[in-house]
Amino acid sequence: MKYDTLVIGAGIAGLQAALDLAEQGRQVVLVEKNPSIGGRMISLSKVYPTLDCASCITTPRMASVAHHPNITTLTYTEVKQVIAQPDGTYHAHISKKPRFIEEDKCIGCKRCEEVCPVYIRDDFEHNLGAKKAISIPFTNAIPQFPVLTPDQCTWCGACANACPVDCIDYLQEPRDIFVEVGAVLVATGFELTPFNAKPQYGGGVLPNVITSLQGERLLAPHGPFGRVLRPSDGKVPDSIAFVQCAGSRDASLGVPYCSRVCCMYAIKQAMLLSGSLPTADITIYYMDIRAFGKGYEAFYQNAKAMGINFVKAKVGRIRAGEDGNVFLRIERQEESSQPEEMNHDLVILSLGMKPQWNPKTLAWDMETDLDGFVKSPDAPMDPATTTCAGVYACGTATGPKDIVDTIIEAGNAAMVVGNHLARGNA
Numbered sequence: 001m002k003y004d005t006l007v008i009g010a011g012i013a014g015l016q017a018a019l020d021l022a023e024q025g026r027q028v029v030l031v032e033k034n035p036s037i038g039g040r041m042i043s044l045s046k047v048y049p050t051l052d053c054a055s056c057i058t059t060p061r062m063a064s065v066a067h068h069p070n071i072t073t074l075t076y077t078e079v080k081q082v083i084a085q086p087d088g089t090y091h092a093h094i095s096k097k098p099r100f101i102e103e104d105k106c107i108g109c110k111r112c113e114e115v116c117p118v119y120i121r122d123d124f125e126h127n128l129g130a131k132k133a134i135s136i137p138f139t140n141a142i143p144q145f146p147v148l149t150p151d152q153c154t155w156c157g158a159c160a161n162a163c164p165v166d167c168i169d170y171l172q173e174p175r176d177i178f179v180e181v182g183a184v185l186v187a188t189g190f191e192l193t194p195f196n197a198k199p200q201y202g203g204g205v206l207p208n209v210i211t212s213l214q215g216e217r218l219l220a221p222h223g224p225f226g227r228v229l230r231p232s233d234g235k236v237p238d239s240i241a242f243v244q245c246a247g248s249r250d251a252s253l254g255v256p257y258c259s260r261v262c263c264m265y266a267i268k269q270a271m272l273l274s275g276s277l278p279t280a281d282i283t284i285y286y287m288d289i290r291a292f293g294k295g296y297e298a299f300y301q302n303a304k305a306m307g308i309n310f311v312k313a314k315v316g317r318i319r320a321g322e323d324g325n326v327f328l329r330i331e332r333q334e335e336s337s338q339p340e341e342m343n344h345d346l347v348i349l350s351l352g353m354k355p356q357w358n359p360k361t362l363a364w365d366m367e368t369d370l371d372g373f374v375k376s377p378d379a380p381m382d383p384a385t386t387t388c389a390g391v392y393a394c395g396t397a398t399g400p401k402d403i404v405d406t407i408i409e410a411g412n413a414a415m416v417v418g419n420h421l422a423r424g425n426a
């Protein structure tokens with residue numbers, strides 16, 4: 001199969017770039033390793049600085065991609081190998097993982113999900129909720145096909161018996177797909193820095209210390225509990241703390257850089273929490289507040305005016321208190337003071353961003369920076385170029401950034417890829 005461009009990753013960067021290329025008349029094959037397109041953005045609650053509902057603004061973009069005649073979307077699919085050809089094209093070996101359903105038959109009716117007797121952890125809810133062992137990944141997933149999790153399925157046959165179109169296939173195997181493309185665009189995004197990187201913060205051990213993406217799900221309209229409750233006992237939290245720089249700006253963690261989004265997403269989550277829980281005390285422990293974008297400083301000042309407490313302090317240790325509460329040992333930075341212990345119901349660690357995928361796993365000629373993000377050797381003037389001719393990159397695959405900057409980069413990358421194809425380099 002021949003396409004103009006292979007876009008790897010269908011987060012907001014890949015979606016935007018694929019759409020822009022398709023609108024230029026280019027044939028795009030968009031490959032996403034997860035069962036749905038949408039990336040991280042579809043799982044956010046609202047987005048700063050406008051507080052638009054993330055799902056409401058991402059879903060139409062996802063639908064436009066899924067229905068565009070110039071875009072072939074392959075979900076639950078991974079790129080195994082990309083090989084440069086002497087004529088400037090690339091040959092890619094792609095592998096489609098088994099969902100254990102036949103996609104051309106499935107009508108997305110969810111009968112399989114309803115009858116499945118097995119509950120497993122819900123990865124879309126970052127393990128705060130449960131889902132069935134065969135289920136559609138989330139309400140507005142695109143495509144609306146279920147995935148069966150083989151490790152946890154008991155193979156009881158209930159889903160196959162209930163399926164009205166007979167599309168369950170327990171014997172499905174991975175399927176190889178080979179494509180030939182004129183250019184490649186890497187939009188493989190980010191993941192959070194490890195939750196347990198600082199063991200003294202209790203990430204993954206203390207149930208009421210959660211990640212910022214779990215915080216997003218707690219606040220999402222269709223979140224795991226439908227309201228803000230703390231995970232250990234379902235209590236409505238009265239006192240919530242954010243710990244900034246919990247995974248960034250620390251060379252000992254291998255993340256010496258600033259992740260650029262944590263200050264703003266913590267301020268956003270704090271504002272949303274104060275809307276949901278008007279009587280709760282909300283405190284952000286920070287070292288510096290970096291509100292660098294358009295309208296961001298005003299957003300920060302609004303949060304202060306709403307009564308969010310900003311405490312300039314280093315958090316040394318987090319330990320379990322009584323009744324599920326959590327104690328933070330802090331050292332204020334504003335005046336010389338003794339370490340103090342602060343008591344909170346729930347703590348959100350503002351973890352940083354690290355690259356989600358190492359393109360070197362494909363053994364091609366693509367370099368990354370020391371921090372692991374895709375190297376853009378001509379970054380100031382040409383941020384989309386990489387060290388491989390005909391291969392471009394955008395979004396958080398090249399470094400931490402927010403949605404606005406990601407969309408701008410994706411548009412630029414689509415233009416640069418279009419120019420590359422028009423020059424007949426491929």
Ligand SMILES: Cc1cc2nc3c(=O)[nH]c(=O)nc-3n(C[C@H](O)[C@H](O)[C@H](O)COP(=O)(O)OP(=O)(O)OC[C@H]3O[C@@H](n4cnc5c(N)ncnc54)[C@H](O)[C@@H]3O)c2cc1C
Nearest residue numbers: 009011012013033039040047048188189190395396402403
């Ligand atoms: C807690 C939190 C809250 C945030 N809130 C905001 C906010 O309010 N406003 C804002 O502007 N920004 C916010 N951000 C930042 C925002 O999430 C990112 O800017 C945006 O999601 C980046 O999009 P992306 O497409 O680059 O990456 P991603 O969303 O990570 O998408 C990358 C996609 O590539 C796929 N992929 C990865 N590797 C492969 C592979 N090998 N093959 C195929 N597919 C692959 C992934 O599955 C994923 O779907 C927040 C970030 C966090 C962590």
